Amino acid sequence: MGDFAEQFGIMLHARHDAVAALHALLSAPVCFLPALFDILLTILRPDVLKAFVALFTTDLARAVDPATRDALRLLAALPGGKWIASALQDLHEWKNGRIRACLKADESYDFLGLHDQRGPGSAYHLGSRLLGEARRAVVPNHKLAVLATARDEGLYLLEWIAHHRRIGVEQFFIYTNDLTDGSEVMLQRLADAGEIVWIDNTGAAPARINMQDKAYYHALTIVPELLDYRWCLVLDLDEMVLPGAHVDYSLPPLLEAREHEGAEAVAISWRVFNSNGHLTWAPGLSSERFVETERHPLIKSVFRTGLFCGASAHHPDGKNRRVIPFLTIDGERHRDGDLGEHDINFAVRPTVNAMICHYHVRSLEEYVWKFARGENDGNGVLKIKHFRYNNPGIFNLFTTRFDAGGPKPALPLAEDVRRGIRRLSRLPGVAKAHEEIERRFAEQSRDYVEQSAAIMKEDDRIDVETRERWCALVAQWRDMRGVS
Numbered sequence: 001m002g003d004f005a006e007q008f009g010i011m012l013h014a015r016h017d018a019v020a021a022l023h024a025l026l027s028a029p030v031c032f033l034p035a036l037f038d039i040l041l042t043i044l045r046p047d048v049l050k051a052f053v054a055l056f057t058t059d060l061a062r063a064v065d066p067a068t069r070d071a072l073r074l075l076a077a078l079p080g081g082k083w084i085a086s087a088l089q090d091l092h093e094w095k096n097g098r099i100r101a102c103l104k105a106d107e108s109y110d111f112l113g114l115h116d117q118r119g120p121g122s123a124y125h126l127g128s129r130l131l132g133e134a135r136r137a138v139v140p141n142h143k144l145a146v147l148a149t150a151r152d153e154g155l156y157l158l159e160w161i162a163h164h165r166r167i168g169v170e171q172f173f174i175y176t177n178d179l180t181d182g183s184e185v186m187l188q189r190l191a192d193a194g195e196i197v198w199i200d201n202t203g204a205a206p207a208r209i210n211m212q213d214k215a216y217y218h219a220l221t222i223v224p225e226l227l228d229y230r231w232c233l234v235l236d237l238d239e240m241v242l243p244g245a246h247v248d249y250s251l252p253p254l255l256e257a258r259e260h261e262g263a264e265a266v267a268i269s270w271r272v273f274n275s276n277g278h279l280t281w282a283p284g285l286s287s288e289r290f291v292e293t294e295r296h297p298l299i300k301s302v303f304r305t306g307l308f309c310g311a312s313a314h315h316p317d318g319k320n321r322r323v324i325p326f327l328t329i330d331g332e333r334h335r336d337g338d339l340g341e342h343d344i345n346f347a348v349r350p351t352v353n354a355m356i357c358h359y360h361v362r363s364l365e366e367y368v369w370k371f372a373r374g375e376n377d378g379n380g381v382l383k384i385k386h387f388r389y390n391n392p393g394i395f396n397l398f399t400t401r402f403d404a405g406g407p408k409p410a411l412p413l414a415e416d417v418r419r420g421i422r423r424l425s426r427l428p429g430v431a432k433a434h435e436e437i438e439r440r441f442a443e444q445s446r447d448y449v450e451q452s453a454a455i456m457k458e459d460d461r462i463d464v465e466t467r468e469r470w471c472a473l474v475a476q477w478r479d480m481r482g483v484s
Contacts, residue, residue, distance in 0.1 A: 007032050008039070015043055018051035022070055030077050034126055037078065041129050053133045060089045080123025083108065087131055087222040094224035095138070101191040105175065105218045107204035112221070113214030114206070118310075128221050128309040128319065136306050138227040143252050145171040145229035145305070149201070149215045151373050153237040154183025154437035155366075158430070159285055161195065162420025163240050166413055168252040169233070173226055175201040175215035181440050186433035193427045197225055216311040226305055231255050233302040234311055235356075238370075240286070241268065241300075242410050243354040249413055254329055254353050255302060263327040265303035265316050267334045269347040270296040270358045271409070274401045278363035279477045281441065285414055286359045291406035297346040299334075300356050314345045329354045357410055361398050364477055368448040369441065387451035395462075399469035449477060 007028040014020035021040060028036055044052055055071045063069045075081040075088075094100075111117040111124065118124045146169050150157075161172060174196050176187065184200075191198040201215050216234065219226055226232065233241065233251075247253045258266045272294040273286070282289065303316040310317035318324050318339045326337035326344075329351045335344050361367045372387045425431045453474040456467050478484070 003029070004032055004035075007036060011036055011040060012043070015040070016045070016048060018044075018048055018055060019067055019070075021048070021052055022055060022067070022074065025074055026070060026077075033074070033077055034079060034121065037074075037126060038121075038129065041133070049133060050137070053130065053137070056088050056130060057092055057095075057134050059092055060085055078123070078126055080127050083123075083222075084127040084130065087127070088134065090222070091131075091134060091138075091224040094227075100225065101194065101197055102188065103197065103199045103223065105199055105201045105203070105214065109218055109222075110203040110206055110209055110214060112217040113203075113209040113211055115210070115213070118217065124217070124221075128217075131221055132309045132319070135221075135224070135227055135309075138224075138306055140228050140230040140305065142170045142229045144169050144231045144233065144255070144302075145173060145226060146233045146235055147173045147175075147216065147219050147226065147311075148235050148237060149175045149212045150183075150237045151177055152179060152181040152183065152369070154181050154186055154434070155281065155441055156237050156286070157183065157186060157190075158421045158424045158434065159417060160237055160240065161190070162417045162424060163287075163410075163413065164235075165420050166249065166416045167241055167243055168250045171229060172196040173199065173219055173223065175199045175211075175219070177201040177203070177211055178205075180444070182433065182436045186430060186437065189427060189429040189433055190424070193430075195424065195427070197223075199223070212313055213310075216313075217309070217317075220305070220311060221309045229305055231302050232305040232308075232311075233300075234313065235300060236313070238359045238362075239300060240357045240359070240410065241354060242357050242413075244352070245412065247353070251302075251354065258327050258329065258331060259304075261327060261331055262325045264307055264324050265301050265326045265334075265337075266329050267299040267301055267315070267326065267347060267351070268329045268354050268356050269351045270298045270300070271350075271355045272296045273357060273359045274404055274406070275361060275363055275367075275398070276405070277403045279365065279473065279480055280363055281365050281445070282363075283438075285417060286362070287357070287408060287410035287414055287417070290359055290362060291404070291408055292357070293401055293404050293406045295350040296358070297348075297350070299345060299347050299351075315339060355409070361394070364473055365441075365445045365449060367398060368452045369445045372444075372448045372451075387448045387455060395470070396466050399466055399473070402469075402473065446481070446483065449474060450483075 011024040014024040025036055055067050058068045060072055063072055075085045146164055187198040190196045241251060243249050243251045243254060271292045273290040274293045276291045278289055299314055301315045308316040309319055322340045323337045326334040328334050330353050368387050453471060456462055456470045
C-alpha cells in the first residue's frame with residue numbers, strides 16, 4: 001500500500017503536464033497501472049487531459065516521436081491494451097481520410113457483449129475512458145445515423161433503408177451475425193455503393209453473450225466513422241420511425257429543437273403493429289400490409305453520438321453519469337433522466353411528434369421465421385435455427401389479434417419509400433441478391449411453420465384455446481401455400 005501511495009504522489013506531482021503525467025505512469029509497477037491510469041483521467045485539468053489524450057491519437061503504427069512510443073509502451077502494459085491501441089489507430093486513420101464500408105467485430109470483441117466484463121476495473125472500463133475522451137473531441141459533419149442489429153432480415157432491408165432515408169437518416173451502421181438468408185450479399189452490395197456501413201458481428205458465441213450489447217458498445221467505443229454523425233438512433237429492422245406531418249415526416253428538425261432545450265438523449269415511444277389477417281409474406285410495404293393495434297410505452301432513443309460509449313436497445317449508457325439530460329421527442333422531461341431506473345425504458349405517455357412503428361410479428365410465416373433465429377435473451381447465439389415456443393404471451397397476442405383492424409399511419413410516405421426502393425434496387429447486384437433472399441425465405445419458412453404446428457400439439461404449456469387457434473391458422477396457411 002505504501003508503494004502505491006508513493007506512486008500516486010509522483011503522479012499527483014506530474015498532473016499539470018501531459019508528458020510528465022505519462023512518464024509518471026510509466027515509472028509505476030505494472031500492477032498499479034490500471035488503478036493509477038483510471039485516477040489520472042479523473043484528476044487532470046481539462047486542458048491537460050486534452051493534451052494527454054492527444055498523445056494517444058497520433059499515428060501509433062509509425063510511432064515516429066518519443067511521446068508516441070511512450071504512449072504505446074503504456075498501452076502495452078494495460079489490460080486490453082491491444083484492442084485499445086487498435087481503436088485509437090483506427091480513429092487516427094479515419095481523421096486522416098480513410099474510408100471503410102465493411103468492418104468486422106469478430107470473436108476478439110465478444111467481451112463487449114458480456115456484462116460482467118464491462119464493469120469498473122475491467123479492460124473495457126479503462127479503454128472506454130480513454131477512447132471516450134478522444135471521441136468526444138471529434139466535431140461531426142453530418143446530423144443523423146442509425147445504428148442497427150439484424151439477423152436474417154434481408155426481406156425488409158430495402159424498405160427499411162428507403163423509409164429512413166425519407167425521414168432524414170444519412171447513414172446506416174448495420175451489425176449482423178450468423179446469417180442464413182443470403183442477406184450478406186445484399187449488405188455487401190449496399191456497402192460497396194456507400195449506402196450503408198456493414199459490420200459482421202459474428203463471433204465465437206460464448207454462453208450469456210448479448211449480441212446487441214456487443215454491437216452497440218463496439219460501435220460507440222471503437223468505430224470512428226459513426227462519430228461523423230451528431231445523433232445516433234438505435235433501431236431494429238422491425239422498427240421504423242415516423243415523425244409527424246407537421247415537420248414533413250422529418251426527424252432532424254425535432255432533434256434540433258430538443259437539443260436547443262438541452263437534450264443529449266431523446267425518447268420516442270412505440271406503436272405496435274399486427275398481422276391484419278396475413279398468413280404469408282408478400283412483396284408489399286409494411287406500412288400497407290399491417291395495422292396499428294396498440295400504443296405501447298416502451299421507447300427507443302436517439303442520442304448525441306460522441307457523448308456515450310455504449311447503449312442498450314432502449315437508451316444510451318451514461319457510464320459514469322447515471323443522470324443525463326433526457327427529453328421525449330415532444331420536449332417533456334423523460335423519467336428524470338435516471339438511467340439506473342427500470343422505468344427509463346418506458347414513456348409516461350405516448351409521444352406525439354414522432355412514433356416508432358414496431359412491426360413485431362407481421363404474417364404467420366414471418367412470425368415463425370423471426371422466432372426461429374433465436375432471441376437476444378442472454379442465452380448465447382442459436383447457431384442452428386429452429387422454431388421455438390418461448391414466449392407464451394406473444395403467441396397468445398398473435399392469435400387473438402390476428403384479424404384485428406387498425407390505422408396505417410405511415411401510408412403518406414408509401415410512394416416516397418417505393419421510389420427509394422427502386423433506386424436501391426438499381427444498384428449493382430442488389431435486385432439479384434433480393435431474389436435469393438426471397439427464395440431462401442420461402443424454402444426455410446415452410447419448415448418453421450410445420451415445426452410450429454408440431455410443437456403446438458405437444459407442448460403442455462400451451463393453453464387449449466391458443467393451440468386450437470394456432471393450428472387453425474396453420475391449416476389455412478397450408479391451403480394458401482398448397483402444402484399437403
